[in-house]
Amino acid sequence: MLRQGTLALAIVAGTAAGGAALETGEADRASPSARPAPGRIETAKVLEALARGRRVVFVDAREPAEYREGHIPGAINLPLRRAHAAPLPPPLRGADLVVPYCLKDFRGYEVAKALVRRGVANVRVMQPSGLKGWRSLGLPVARGPAPGSLAPAGLAQRREGP
């Protein structure tokens, strides 16, 4: 009987499964380990890129119910649980900047890692973090299931502030 050691053994087994996959190269396909980590970018620089007409794609890493309640205009909804296996949304290929986010970028960062692992280029997370950071700058939020769109001119004005 395992009795006292059940949990300890389970943790060891879990770690061993991970380690074994790492040893066999499975990790390269299954996890973002040993891959470059996504970088960070100030939200002001994202807005500058938008104003210059660069193709910026926001990726909302939250659940669809959260997305409907409010998201960055134009954002694609790709929940973290789907980021590792779902077909990549076509706009991600060839984008000048791909910006995954969630509320505080915990899930956003994990989606960013998954996208980097899957070969998406120019992936960055925002500073200040996530939708909270975006809102703290007075930037607009779209509601409902449709992505909506950003008006770069309006954003530039908003960024300069009152």
Place this chain on the structure above:
Amino acid sequence: MTGRTRLAAAAVDLGVVAALALPLWALWRQTGDPLAYLAADMLPGQGTYVASKGAGLVLIVLLWLQTVSAGLRGTPPGRALAAALGPHDRNGLLVAALALGHPLLFVAAVSLRSGELVLTPLLPRLTDYYHAMLTLGLTAAVAILVAAGAGLRRRRHPTRLAVVLHRLAPAAFAAAWLHGWAIGSETRTPPFRELYVLLALSAAVVWAWRLARSIRG
């Protein structure tokens, strides 16, 4: 113990180990090398967030094992499960520690990310989907702590109140399960997703059977 019963016991042991290892494996699949979270360029609080998720995932499986083994008490499968799990009280304390650790690690992660102590995740809030689901998880954590405390009290002072409060455990499991399904990522990632659904179905069957048996007297 015959060879056949020994084999059955070993199968239950292996099932318990697999049930506890699968969520950690699912978390590893989602997040990758745990050592990467110690890197200097990692976002503040990200590793703490992942640790919080790990605590939550182990918690839900351990809570399921506890509630199901209690529901099956006195039956051959219940005895096999109890033998594999070890002392119910000790596991209850571990469940309580995880129920405390999961939200506290999350608060620590949010605080590290924000650069200041942020306690708002510990406050009930029903303004939006995410915070409503956080509040549900918080309710589950409180119910688990109450049920665990009542379980220990019941052992020394078997009052009616302690017995009733300890029976909050299956309701706490239901709330924790829903919280994990609504805003968890690993809970909806195969193969843990299938186990996660199985946890809910089996707990429902065991407790419906238990309830029907107690109504019949």
